[in-house]
Amino acid sequence: MKLVLKISGKFFDEENIENFISLRNTIKNIVNEGHRLAIVSGGGSTARKYIKIGRELGVNEAHLDLLGIWASRLNAYLLTFILSDLSYMKVPENLEEFIEKWESEKVVITGGFQPGQSTATVAALVSEAIAADYLILATNVDGVYDKDPRYNKDAKLLSKLNTETLKKILETSQSVKAGTYELLDPLAIKIIERSKIKVIVMNYKRLNKILDIIHGKDIGSIIEPM
Amino acid sequence: MKLVLKISGKFFDEENIENFISLRNTIKNIVNEGHRLAIVSGGGSTARKYIKIGRELGVNEAHLDLLGIWASRLNAYLLTFILSDLSYMKVPENLEEFIEKWESEKVVITGGFQPGQSTATVAALVSEAIAADYLILATNVDGVYDKDPRYNKDAKLLSKLNTETLKKILETSQSVKAGTYELLDPLAIKIIERSKIKVIVMNYKRLNKILDIIHGKDIGSIIEPM
Amino acid sequence: MKLVLKISGKFFDEENIENFISLRNTIKNIVNEGHRLAIVSGGGSTARKYIKIGRELGVNEAHLDLLGIWASRLNAYLLTFILSDLSYMKVPENLEEFIEKWESEKVVITGGFQPGQSTATVAALVSEAIAADYLILATNVDGVYDKDPRYNKDAKLLSKLNTETLKKILETSQSVKAGTYELLDPLAIKIIERSKIKVIVMNYKRLNKILDIIHGKDIGSIIEPM
Amino acid sequence: MKLVLKISGKFFDEENIENFISLRNTIKNIVNEGHRLAIVSGGGSTARKYIKIGRELGVNEAHLDLLGIWASRLNAYLLTFILSDLSYMKVPENLEEFIEKWESEKVVITGGFQPGQSTATVAALVSEAIAADYLILATNVDGVYDKDPRYNKDAKLLSKLNTETLKKILETSQSVKAGTYELLDPLAIKIIERSKIKVIVMNYKRLNKILDIIHGKDIGSIIEPM
Amino acid sequence: MKLVLKISGKFFDEENIENFISLRNTIKNIVNEGHRLAIVSGGGSTARKYIKIGRELGVNEAHLDLLGIWASRLNAYLLTFILSDLSYMKVPENLEEFIEKWESEKVVITGGFQPGQSTATVAALVSEAIAADYLILATNVDGVYDKDPRYNKDAKLLSKLNTETLKKILETSQSVKAGTYELLDPLAIKIIERSKIKVIVMNYKRLNKILDIIHGKDIGSIIEPM
Amino acid sequence: MKLVLKISGKFFDEENIENFISLRNTIKNIVNEGHRLAIVSGGGSTARKYIKIGRELGVNEAHLDLLGIWASRLNAYLLTFILSDLSYMKVPENLEEFIEKWESEKVVITGGFQPGQSTATVAALVSEAIAADYLILATNVDGVYDKDPRYNKDAKLLSKLNTETLKKILETSQSVKAGTYELLDPLAIKIIERSKIKVIVMNYKRLNKILDIIHGKDIGSIIEPM
Numbered sequence A, B, C, D, E, F: 001m002k003l004v005l006k007i008s009g010k011f012f013d014e015e016n017i018e019n020f021i022s023l024r025n026t027i028k029n030i031v032n033e034g035h036r037l038a039i040v041s042g043g044g045s046t047a048r049k050y051i052k053i054g055r056e057l058g059v060n061e062a063h064l065d066l067l068g069i070w071a072s073r074l075n076a077y078l079l080t081f082i083l084s085d086l087s088y089m090k091v092p093e094n095l096e097e098f099i100e101k102w103e104s105e106k107v108v109i110t111g112g113f114q115p116g117q118s119t120a121t122v123a124a125l126v127s128e129a130i131a132a133d134y135l136i137l138a139t140n141v142d143g144v145y146d147k148d149p150r151y152n153k154d155a156k157l158l159s160k161l162n163t164e165t166l167k168k169i170l171e172t173s174q175s176v177k178a179g180t181y182e183l184l185d186p187l188a189i190k191i192i193e194r195s196k197i198k199v200i201v202m203n204y205k206r207l208n209k210i211l212d213i214i215h216g217k218d219i220g221s222i223i224e225p226m
């Protein structure tokens, strides 16, 4: 199987060593079972910190996004070195480079690619390019809810939904200001739809369950492309 | 002034030598007046031809888009060599490379950057990165109409509109299948909005009027970012 | 065995899906038998179209050749994506890059390398660098004839010849104007001679016979280096 | 004049917008007076944070240093974008790349180059390669003291010293564990000595005084190479 | 004016400091008069030494040529550093890279580009790409003779000749074994002919006369393209 | 096992074909036993020759070192081509590139990386990055002596020593003038110490004994990191 794992920037913000160890073990197991894996790291608080300073100094949106991208690449290098025997040791900086490095048969790890798009779009582009069986979004909530769970105590987890429903749910919260995308932006969804990519949203605290997903169990939310 | 000129793939399809000469003369004049210019080429029929063969052979959407991108880069090299004294002699392949080459003080010419996005989005990203005064879309119609002029004889040219209006007009016709974007896709518009880029849509038969635009005259349609 | 396959630009011009499928199947079989393969694509009518426009606009010979080279690389990308599981996903742009990418153990596909030389010379250089067992030229005629078969109805196919004979046959028809080399240019022949490369010329309609060549059968014309 | 300015990672840690504005103004003035400038950024707390996580996860020293280097490059990109009209828009990743980009006539900004060496060594290498008139180390103390001022309230600022004296002062405090170099490491000093580079150590709160240095005033400590 | 200067590998073999100083002064004068200059270095005895070892160890012709190319690049770096204020500080490794670096407005210095071709062909390709006014071949004889002057005491210097005559003179002595090209190989001549490049052959002991050539004086032999 | 082999520049100076054949056979055996190997070449007399010319012409220390580095890369290419089936066919030019190419599973061969440091430091950096089991320094003496054996007839070979002892022995002879490092410079020793790398110093005439080292025999001098 071919998997793309998008890890939220929040995962890195927690600086939780146990989480990193659990991630490393999971990836070792995935690789040992003969699957191939690409990973996309979010930028998290490092991204936000640099973007904030840049914005106060009048840096333009394209360059602010690039600060966020370089922060996400720093997260990607952290994963690269933690996984060093399994990982490709250079973080690709755009899709064409990713496609080339994917030939190496290693776990290829990226951060952002380009201003104006989230790392979720990067993950969707990567999934499309390698014809991934699943795109797994590991974030700080248990899946997709019918409303933003941060602001809505009564939000209900959806174990299955399609991209039409997802678009409606997300519609109100989207923005393209540098560093403020949420979960999936419209371009990511378009790519998921046009290439019929199966998406799973899950909590990064449960990364050890990824092998269960591969073996057919339901974890978090599954999004069907329309 | 800093200008970005997006030239429709259709310009190249016509293989009209007069059009190319007029483009070259216009660019010489712009440069001689001390302005800086970036150019983005569309892919046109060369792109469509390769995408068609690829699709019949089961090539995936990401790779089909890359065929279109390489075709647009071929168009970009044609312009590069036609303008050789003025142009930067390598076609940048992503925004970070564009930003670096822009330092050269030459006319920098690109084609597409990445699957999943039109060359109009490339032009918007480039405009944002260099803080362009105008993004000029040179295409095969005289500007933005209230309906698609190809299918509607009674379509009316809009000399001024904002991005809200534009989105409504384009909503029905957009698609992200490789090679089928029209005029401006949603991501291009988001970038135009977030960075308040002034956009002009004009016919590439009238490229010699660009200096008039610089000097403040109204040509084609002007789109105000909201 | 190590093979280099030079595919005529005319193969791409035909836009014949059956030919592409036959090529893909043949390559799969070659790879499955454990052989290694490099492919060099010609530029064909796409090259000629761009060179023609460039020439009318006064572009110099070096830059015209580069347009042809970029067109041949577009053909090379088409093959790359059609063969995506077997192929190296980046088209090398010069011999040193080719040599490096050849390490990947994949089918490595190139177009042209440099102005002033045909894609047949590229194929000869590649053959020499990897010490290929055969350089196969797949073109639109069945092999080498005693005269140019296009203009001579009575031309006779030569099943075996040496490079001395070949040079005499080709002498009258050669030219180095961009885009107009035929079959093999003098530099290609010099390289074939100095490194004793065995060359086979065959019709690209019969690509499915390549395995027969590997297994020792005679197809088309075989050229012995002197 | 040619200047190299090494800015302590601590400068970035303070997230002090006034400091950044003062730095930008100073650099504008330096450039406007016709001087050329290279800048080297330290890694600061971002570097230390990533190195700490990596170390807890068993990452080796070379890779830990690379995390620090990527953090320093993130700081370098922040400066690059803040200075965008004056700066070269790509952060060079080794000395050979720096030397090439220096041709651009822009302010070239780097972070670290290589494991096993501090960003002060980077600054010394850069100074040597461009034959800088001064290497200015802008840090969080006012210059070189006769003892480490952090731990010694009675440390005395030295307005002038030579590299022999400096080596004796620093001898006790040096270490090459990733992320823990101080002020100048032995390799930096060797390079300073062999190429007779004049070094000034000053507080980054007083960056606006750099033009005074150029004009011959004494600021901070000046170190004479032996 | 635009000039390409090809400097024989023998120039480097002599290790004659006076020659280097004379070359540096000449180039300074050329640049100061506002001309642009590209330089191509031969490989000389360093190339021959490495090729000899490689050949004894069974290295193939393509790789032997690459050893010669890397040796010529070492010579090119020597010139680059000797001329450091005037030169572009990276030696381009193929024509496309050369074309890009030529944008820098500096003296761009290369060695070889590709196996199977001499550095004279490199110089011809470079001359064509930049539309040079003159290609100057600086070698260890005073110009083109009617026979090889090494073996023929009575050889006569030709002050003017055309490429037809040149080809006849050279016909007997040419070879493409790695490292053994002489003066101009057939491909170099073809390029000179197709792009009508004016060639001057002169002794590198008289490099100080190049400005005279620019000013219209006759030095060495002038070769007219046919 | 993972091994790094640093081969003295003097090995190349001898131009001894038997030595090269012995090296090739040894490496084949190492690879056939399933070990992984990186090689670092010194610059030797080629380096010294170019540095000497450069110094007489006033080239600065950084650029002189780069001449030595390019010479060592030429030696590295010679080894690369001699070992072509086993070796990675591009010589990495810095540690980050080395780390990436190491993914290829081939023998990766480098020369120098950066001015201001010896190829022994390169070897130490490479050893650290790949967590080598042994760093083997193959030079023109049989191991480490209690004094410089060149000038001291009575120098005694030390079969075992630690880095403290080594530092004391080398202290008097070290220098960082371009091209004059000996055996191990201080930075190499620091890296060896911080990453606890086991170092063996042996004569390159006895390279065929490397497999004995792997199998546990004592050859030359073994240096224990402190």
Ligand SMILES: Nc1ncnc2c1ncn2[C@@H]1O[C@H](COP(=O)(O)OP(=O)(O)OP(=O)(O)O)[C@@H](O)[C@H]1O
Binding pocket: A007, A008, A009, A010, A041, A042, A043, A044, A119, A120, A138, A139, A140, A141, A143, A144, A145, A146, A147, A148, A149, A150, A169, A170, A173, A181, A182, A183, A184
């Ligand atoms: N309907 C929803 N269901 C789930 N999460 C939602 C929903 N609407 C908004 N969210 C928010 O989306 C967040 C996850 O997306 P977000 O983009 O912030 O993180 P990420 O993409 O995982 O990480 P990063 O962008 O930092 O790499 C959650 O914290 C949640 O509050």
Ligand SMILES: Nc1ncnc2c1ncn2[C@@H]1O[C@H](COP(=O)(O)OP(=O)(O)OP(=O)(O)O)[C@@H](O)[C@H]1O
Binding pocket: B007, B008, B009, B010, B041, B042, B043, B044, B119, B120, B138, B139, B140, B141, B143, B144, B145, B146, B147, B148, B149, B150, B169, B170, B173, B181, B182, B183, B184
């Ligand atoms: N409301 C509208 N106003 C103007 N043009 C419209 C409108 N709706 C659709 N179009 C179509 O958009 C086309 C121009 O966009 P299109 O994307 O096809 O070309 P382009 O972007 O200029 O070039 P390319 O994508 O080939 O580089 C016109 O030919 C027109 O038919």
Ligand SMILES: Nc1ncnc2c1ncn2[C@@H]1O[C@H](COP(=O)(O)OP(=O)(O)OP(=O)(O)O)[C@@H](O)[C@H]1O
Binding pocket: C007, C008, C009, C010, C041, C042, C043, C044, C119, C120, C138, C139, C140, C141, C143, C144, C145, C146, C147, C148, C149, C150, C169, C170, C173, C181, C182, C183, C184
């Ligand atoms: N003696 C000959 N024998 C065979 N073909 C010949 C001979 N002389 C000339 N030709 C011509 O050579 C052509 C093939 O060479 P050509 O260079 O045109 O194509 P190619 O190299 O296969 O493709 P491309 O250059 O487009 O990649 C044939 O179409 C044929 O007409």
Ligand SMILES: Nc1ncnc2c1ncn2[C@@H]1O[C@H](COP(=O)(O)OP(=O)(O)OP(=O)(O)O)[C@@H](O)[C@H]1O
Binding pocket: D007, D008, D009, D010, D041, D042, D043, D044, D119, D120, D138, D139, D140, D141, D143, D144, D145, D146, D147, D148, D149, D150, D169, D170, D173, D181, D182, D183, D184
């Ligand atoms: N004799 C001394 N004089 C001055 N500073 C000293 C001395 N000895 C130690 N130091 C310490 O050196 C520190 C500056 O060096 P340090 O390497 O920590 O920072 P930097 O090089 O400016 O920044 P960074 O390495 O974070 O980029 C000061 O904070 C000071 O405490």
Ligand SMILES: Nc1ncnc2c1ncn2[C@@H]1O[C@H](COP(=O)(O)OP(=O)(O)OP(=O)(O)O)[C@@H](O)[C@H]1O
Binding pocket: F007, F008, F009, F010, F041, F042, F043, F044, F119, F120, F138, F139, F140, F141, F143, F144, F145, F146, F147, F148, F149, F150, F169, F170, F173, F181, F182, F183, F184
């Ligand atoms: N105590 C010592 N023990 C051994 N060799 C020593 C000692 N002190 C000095 N040397 C010298 O070190 C030399 C080996 O180091 P040197 O740096 O010259 O060569 P290398 O590192 O093997 O090669 P290169 O630097 O040319 O790549 C020997 O020739 C020897 O004379």
Ligand SMILES: [Co+2]
Binding pocket: A083, A084, A085, A086, A087, A088, A089, A106, F103
């Ligand atoms: Co790895």
Ligand SMILES: [Co+2]
Binding pocket: B083, B084, B085, B086, B087, B088, B089, B106, E103
């Ligand atoms: Co140009």
Ligand SMILES: [Co+2]
Binding pocket: A103, C083, C084, C085, C086, C087, C088, C089, C106
């Ligand atoms: Co592939």
Ligand SMILES: [Co+2]
Binding pocket: B103, D083, D084, D085, D086, D087, D088, D089, D106
């Ligand atoms: Co800039």
Ligand SMILES: [Co+2]
Binding pocket: D103, E083, E084, E085, E086, E087, E088, E089, E106
């Ligand atoms: Co220079």
Ligand SMILES: [Co+2]
Binding pocket: C103, F083, F084, F085, F086, F087, F088, F089, F106
């Ligand atoms: Co190899």
Ligand SMILES: [Mg+2]
Binding pocket: A042, A118, A119, A120, A181, A182, A183, A184
């Ligand atoms: Mg997100």
Ligand SMILES: [Mg+2]
Binding pocket: C042, C118, C120, C181, C182, C183, C184
């Ligand atoms: Mg041909």
